[in-house]
Amino acid sequence: MIDKLIIDESYELVENSKIVMVGTNGENGYPNIKSMMRLKHDGLKKFWLSTNTSTKRVDMLKKDNKTCLYFVDDNKFAGLMLVGTIEILQDNESKEMLWSDGCEIYYPLGVYDPDYTVLCFKTEWCNYYRHLKNVTFGINDID
Amino acid sequence: MIDKLIIDESYELVENSKIVMVGTNGENGYPNIKSMMRLKHDGLKKFWLSTNTSTKRVDMLKKDNKTCLYFVDDNKFAGLMLVGTIEILQDNESKEMLWSDGCEIYYPLGVYDPDYTVLCFKTEWCNYYRHLKNVTFGINDID
Numbered sequence: 331m332i333d334k335l336i337i338d339e340s341y342e343l344v345e346n347s348k349i350v351m352v353g354t355n356g357e358n359g360y361p362n363i364k365s366m367m368r369l370k371h372d373g374l375k376k377f378w379l380s381t382n383t384s385t386k387r388v389d390m391l392k393k394d395n396k397t398c399l400y401f402v403d404d405n406k407f408a409g410l411m412l413v414g415t416i417e418i419l420q421d422n423e424s425k426e427m428l429w430s431d432g433c434e435i436y437y438p439l440g441v442y443d444p445d446y447t448v449l450c451f452k453t454e455w456c457n458y459y460r461h462l463k464n465v466t467f468g469i470n471d472i473d
Numbered sequence: 474m475i476d477k478l479i480i481d482e483s484y485e486l487v488e489n490s491k492i493v494m495v496g497t498n499g500e501n502g503y504p505n506i507k508s509m510m511r512l513k514h515d516g517l518k519k520f521w522l523s524t525n526t527s528t529k530r531v532d533m534l535k536k537d538n539k540t541c542l543y544f545v546d547d548n549k550f551a552g553l554m555l556v557g558t559i560e561i562l563q564d565n566e567s568k569e570m571l572w573s574d575g576c577e578i579y580y581p582l583g584v585y586d587p588d589y590t591v592l593c594f595k596t597e598w599c600n601y602y603r604h605l606k607n608v609t610f611g612i613n614d615i616d
Contacts, residue, residue: 398504
């Protein structure tokens with residue numbers, strides 16, 4: 331059984347984060363990191379992100395969708411890593427679901443801009459760090 | 474020739490960051506991210522970090538030292554990724570060089586604590602993001 335406090339603090343860290351660090355497998359076997367807006371999520375289980383279809387990262391994700399997300403609070407020295415995979419969604423329903431005012435800055439042609447892609451990250455396991463301690467737990471161990 | 478402004482903003486982003494996100498290759502082909510203190514660095518070329526020898530990450534780095542560092546300013550929507558490799562240093566000179574008051578919290582036995590390890594990251598190339606634009610440059614293109 332996981333300490334309820336760990337789960338509560340993990341949720342809080344996610345809610346308090348405007349951005350999320352996204353780790354992917356880049357070229358030549360090097361890991362890559364990019365920060366993205368934390369847009370929509372289902373607890374710690376799923377996260378929906380938006381990106382330009384034309385980016386190199388989308389090409390890389392088609393080849394290798396293993397990913398991690400990372401949330402950090404550098405005042406509390408707390409960090410949460412979620413490890414899982416990303417699904418690339420380009421259907422209209424997904425695009426409408428994640429669209430909000432202001433997205434035109436990134437996708438000038440609007441909600442059906444072919445350069446607009448939705449990424450859905452699905453968590454497999456989590457690692458929470460605080461007070462000099464790491465706790466690892468599976469996503470199915472929650473609830 | 475790289476725009477001097479890109480280099481200046483990259484330096485500034487590093488200097489203003491208390492922490493750095495460290496991306497490594499984790500188990501089963503998944504990327505991992507951890508935040509660490511930004512302790513000492515030589516421009517954008519080299520970064521020295523400290524970690525516990527006993528962590529799984531040190532074991533992983535012995536097998537695969539491909540790494541990236543990431544600095545982010547979420548108010549400016551700016552991000553800097555440095556891609557390169559990490560060297561694991563356990564000699565006394567490196568440990569003394571990076572030691573500072575307060576490190577005892579992490580390494581109770583002091584500067585020669587066998588659980589204290591210095592990591593030296595060496596940059597190969599950089600990617601700077603701001604104003605919706607990415608610029609990629611080699612570390613040898615600076616100066």
